[in-house]
Amino acid sequence: MFYNDPDDVTALKETFKQIAHTTDGDQTSNPYQIYGSTHSIISNGNAVGSFNMDSSVGKDSVFSFSWSNGGTAPTFTVTSPSGTPYCTNTGSSCYNPSVVSVDSSLGTAAFRFSTTEVGQWVYNIQTTSTQLVSVMITSMASSVGTPPIVAEAGLSATDVSTGGQAIVVYAKVTQGHQAITGAVVDAKIASTGGTVTTLRLVDTGS
Incomplete structure (x- = not known):
């Protein structure tokens, strides 16, 4: 493993995740990284990205976001392939406390799904201050009989x-x-x- 960019924490997270990955041969018990990226976003700016979930994964998925600077937390929205939005804005109809968790003191937000819709997911990040935001998507095998x-x-x-x-x-x-x-x-x-x-x-x- 080689980590060379202090401004891109996604690579560092990937390294730690692979170190923690079990090697007992059971591919259905491990979380797998589906997607990872880092966005440098200006004040009052936004960034959009997308990733695909195939049918071999989708169990216990975690869409995690982290930001490096203090101040107001960015607003995160993820939209399912069928068009259902989930967001961190507590005053919005897309906010679902059973799915979303935010810890501003640690600079992290996460969306957790026990089962995840297959297809292309889209995320949107909106900031009120200049931020470096990393995105990490992980998921597990959809079933014991279907290796990812x-x-x-x-x-x-x-x-x-x-x-x-x-x-x-x-x-x-x-x-x-x-x-x-x-x-x-x-x-x-x-x-x-x-x-x-x-x-x-x-x-x-x-």
Whole structure:
């Protein structure tokens, strides 16, 4: 694991999550990261993002948000594929206390669902002050008999400090013990300076 950007806490959270991941072979008992991102938002600005839930996951899902600066907490809204909104605004009809929890002292907000609708979810973040907001979406296998689709990524070498060598970026996409062919996989590669490059990986069938 390598964490190189102090302004992007999402990568650090991903590292701790993978360290805590159990390796007993039971893929239905682990939470899996579905999505992660960080947004730098200006005062009175907003950021919008989306992620997909497939049918192999959706149990005990947590949509978590955290912000780095003090002041008024941002307002978070997540909208289900069928168009149902959930939000942190306590004065709004989309606020559901059984789903939403906010801890302003820790700078965190979370939406928790025992079962999650399949399809594309959309989130919206609105701020009243300049904020760095990280988003982390996790979920578990939808059922014991349905292992989740899992993507594992890696590099052909971990020491890139010397330069002058080609590094292979690879990913393995599986469901249980079966390979998923034809998957579209984009790798995001962050340099030590924080520059992020997106690389579309090629399915070689190996």
